[in-house]
Amino acid sequence: MTRRRLPEWFLLLLPAIIVIAAVVLIPLIFSLYSSFTPYKLTRPSTLWTWVGTYNYEKILTDAKFWTAFGRTVLFLTIALNLEMLLGLGIALMVNKVTWGQRTLRTVVMFPMMFSPILVGFQFKFIFNDNIGLVNNALQSMGFNVALPWLVDGKLAMFSILFAEVWMSTSVFAILILAGLFAIPRDPLEAAKVDGCTPFQSFRHITLPFLMPFIYIAMTIRSLDVARAYDIVQIMTGGGPARRTELLWTLMSRTGYVDARMGLANAMGYVSIILSVVFTIYFFRKLTAARAQIGMEG
Amino acid sequence: MTEVTLSNVVKFYGKHQALHGINLDISDGEFVVLVGPSGCGKSTTLRMIAGLEDISGGEISIGGRVVNDLPPRDRNISMVFQNYALYPHMTVRENLGFSLKIAKKDEAEITKAVDEAAGILGLAELMDRKPAALSGGQRQRVAMGRAIVRHPDVFLFDEPLSNLDAKLRTQMRVEIKKLHQKVGNTIIYVTHDQIEAMTLADRIVLMQDGHIVQVGTPLELFNTPLNTFVATFIGSPPMNLIDGVVSGTSSIKLAGGLSVPVPASARGQVHSGQQVKFGFRADNLMPYGHAVEEEGERADLELTVTLTEPLGTETILFTDIAGTEVQGKMLNPRPVRPGEVLKFRLMLDKCHVFDATSTDAIRG
Ligand SMILES: Nc1ncnc2c1ncn2[C@@H]1O[C@H](COP(=O)(O)OP(=O)(O)O)[C@@H](O)[C@H]1O
Ligand SMILES: [Mg+2]
Numbered sequence: 001m002t003r004r005r006l007p008e009w010f011l012l013l014l015p016a017i018i019v020i021a022a023v024v025l026i027p028l029i030f031s032l033y034s035s036f037t038p039y040k041l042t043r044p045s046t047l048w049t050w051v052g053t054y055n056y057e058k059i060l061t062d063a064k065f066w067t068a069f070g071r072t073v074l075f076l077t078i079a080l081n082l083e084m085l086l087g088l089g090i091a092l093m094v095n096k097v098t099w100g101q102r103t104l105r106t107v108v109m110f111p112m113m114f115s116p117i118l119v120g121f122q123f124k125f126i127f128n129d130n131i132g133l134v135n136n137a138l139q140s141m142g143f144n145v146a147l148p149w150l151v152d153g154k155l156a157m158f159s160i161l162f163a164e165v166w167m168s169t170s171v172f173a174i175l176i177l178a179g180l181f182a183i184p185r186d187p188l189e190a191a192k193v194d195g196c197t198p199f200q201s202f203r204h205i206t207l208p209f210l211m212p213f214i215y216i217a218m219t220i221r222s223l224d225v226a227r228a229y230d231i232v233q234i235m236t237g238g239g240p241a242r243r244t245e246l247l248w249t250l251m252s253r254t255g256y257v258d259a260r261m262g263l264a265n266a267m268g269y270v271s272i273i274l275s276v277v278f279t280i281y282f283f284r285k286l287t288a289a290r291a292q293i294g295m296e297g
Numbered sequence: 298m299t300e301v302t303l304s305n306v307v308k309f310y311g312k313h314q315a316l317h318g319i320n321l322d323i324s325d326g327e328f329v330v331l332v333g334p335s336g337c338g339k340s341t342t343l344r345m346i347a348g349l350e351d352i353s354g355g356e357i358s359i360g361g362r363v364v365n366d367l368p369p370r371d372r373n374i375s376m377v378f379q380n381y382a383l384y385p386h387m388t389v390r391e392n393l394g395f396s397l398k399i400a401k402k403d404e405a406e407i408t409k410a411v412d413e414a415a416g417i418l419g420l421a422e423l424m425d426r427k428p429a430a431l432s433g434g435q436r437q438r439v440a441m442g443r444a445i446v447r448h449p450d451v452f453l454f455d456e457p458l459s460n461l462d463a464k465l466r467t468q469m470r471v472e473i474k475k476l477h478q479k480v481g482n483t484i485i486y487v488t489h490d491q492i493e494a495m496t497l498a499d500r501i502v503l504m505q506d507g508h509i510v511q512v513g514t515p516l517e518l519f520n521t522p523l524n525t526f527v528a529t530f531i532g533s534p535p536m537n538l539i540d541g542v543v544s545g546t547s548s549i550k551l552a553g554g555l556s557v558p559v560p561a562s563a564r565g566q567v568h569s570g571q572q573v574k575f576g577f578r579a580d581n582l583m584p585y586g587h588a589v590e591e592e593g594e595r596a597d598l599e600l601t602v603t604l605t606e607p608l609g610t611e612t613i614l615f616t617d618i619a620g621t622e623v624q625g626k627m628l629n630p631r632p633v634r635p636g637e638v639l640k641f642r643l644m645l646d647k648c649h650v651f652d653a654t655s656t657d658a659i660r661g
Binding site for chain 2: 184186189192193194196197204205208
């Protein structure tokens with residue numbers, strides 16, 4: 001009689017399964033569970049009190065949450081579109097350059113090489129109202145102002161947006177540039193012969209070819225939007241007085257400062273919906289755009 | 298009236314000179330074929346006429362207007378590309394109508410023109426498909442349709458059939474010829490295939506290494522090639538060439554000792570001791586009993602067949618004369634075994650003599 005043994009494929013996959021379970025599955029299940037408890041980091045025993053959907057109900061009626069939610073959606077929409085347009089512009093220009101293009105391509109990627117924390121500190125300094133570069137520059141140009149870049153709500157949002165766009169535009173630029181390199185030359189020449197001006201060629205041939213690349217960039221970016229947390233946290237920390245509060249700062253404040261982990265996790269699950277919606281939306285667009293130019297299947 | 302004139306057109310790619318002073322006059326409604334081995338500058342010439350490549354020197358005019366500095370859209374030409382260059386994101390209908398849409402024609406007019414072109418090319422059932430869902434031959438037809446909807450002054454074709462299989466190629470060749478007879482526009486057609494050139498052209502322009510070697514009707518190039526390059530490029534199988542030396546004024550001693558008279562056309566043009574190449578086509582070397590009955594000076598040769606290529610109505614016979622492999626032709630063929638010795642007749646009136654050093658034809 002032989003002992004029953006685990007199938008070989010399972011044994012081979014086991015290390016991977018264990019790692020995934022440890023770093024993804026268990027935290028996921030734990031955080032989902034804790035969002036149904038009044039779990040406070042300072043009172044661990046609260047983890048065992050089941051409160052059902054109490055946290056979720058609380059969030060849905062919480063004006064602070066919805067303000068942050070709305071601001072985040074607006075922020076993402078503006079940031080992604082701006083990054084896309086700027087990235088497209090940069091890619092088109094780099095594509096035109098014939099001399100030193102490799103160097104230029106590397107330069108375009110520089111912002112991707114910095115840690116978001118560093119970028120945050122950098123812009124915090126640049127936009128500082130006393131010693132910041134921007135105000136100094138304005139003053140030496142003769143404007144006698146000291147704009148409160150990181151204090152005024154609107155200006156602070158602008159400053160954060162600026163830093164975010166500075167850091168992530170290159171993702172779009174690089175992906176769109178890859179798209180430009182992949183465009184077949186023939187249809188562009190056919191379009192010229194068919195009577196297109198350079199702008200018409202761009203509008204009718206180049207752009208449809210680039211759309212899949214643009215949507216890939218959008219999908220990637222909408223997946224990693226949460227990274228913007230670092231920049232916001234460093235530059236304003238969501239303040240002053242919640243004027244730049246985005247979902248990410250709100251969550252970390254609730255979880256780590258107020259120590260209400262259960263509630264923070266519930267917020268996390270609600271805002272995951274946001275990420276998922278953005279991602280699905282762009283993924284749909286991507287599939288459609290690929291079908292459009294005959295790349296599917 | 299849309300004549301196309303190239304005068305002294307030169308093209309440099311960096312330091313590399315691709316075209317060396319091309320002169321060509323193409324008259325209205327003419328079907329001109331640029332032919333030559335790959336890399337000889339055919340596409341470059343065509344793309345310069347289209348405006349897709351700058352002109353490094355010389356002048357190109359279309360319909361009497363110098364177009365050197367005009368972008369393609371102002372030249373009123375259509376081009377069919379080797380890889381079809383269809384717009385992959387548009388349906389067949391959109392592909393066909395694109396140029397008219399760009400020209401801001403109204404919907405009804407576009408639909409009418411597109412349907413008409415689709416009718417001519419048999420595309421009616423494919424109108425809503427994307428290029429990816431078409432076969433090679435269908436894509437080819439869409440590319441042609443896209444060219445004809447605009448009613449351009451000049452059609453430019455760059456090896457439009459080279460991606461098709463042999464049967465389809467023959468079929469499309471006929472369609473292109475019909476199209477020309479129907480629309481009557483000036484056509485400039487590029488190919489590396491001499492059969493396409495022979496069958497389609499009103500006039501053939503044979504190019505080599507960025508130069509024009511000979512311009513003429515298909516029969517002129519076939520019957521009076523200017524040099525050995527033309528002689529071996531045009532016609533299938535290529536002209537047989539055998540080295541020889543002129544001896545006296547009226548005979549040529551071929552390598553291997555065989556002696557043939559100087560053909561009438563070259564008499565008085567050669568001098569004793571001149572190194573020459575003696576050329577004749579397979580049609581002039583036929584075995585008795587399987588040859589065309591014709592009058593004229595002839596030489597009789599007993600030759601051993603080394604290889605046969607039966608083509609149905611005729612068989613190509615490989616043999617050798619004085620150590621040089623040559624090809625002859627057998628009409629109403631019977632099976633021939635390699636090694637068989639046949640008695641051939643060589644029609645001397647139709648033979649050619651080329652100078653061995655310059656490779657130019659010697660002709661009175
Ligand atoms: N874009 C280019 N850059 C550099 N050389 C080129 C370019 N296009 C063609 N050439 C060169 O010019 C010559 C003629 O090319 P082409 O006109 O394409 O030949 P064909 O169409 O007769 O085969 C070739 O030697 C080719 O290598
Ligand atoms: Mg070519």
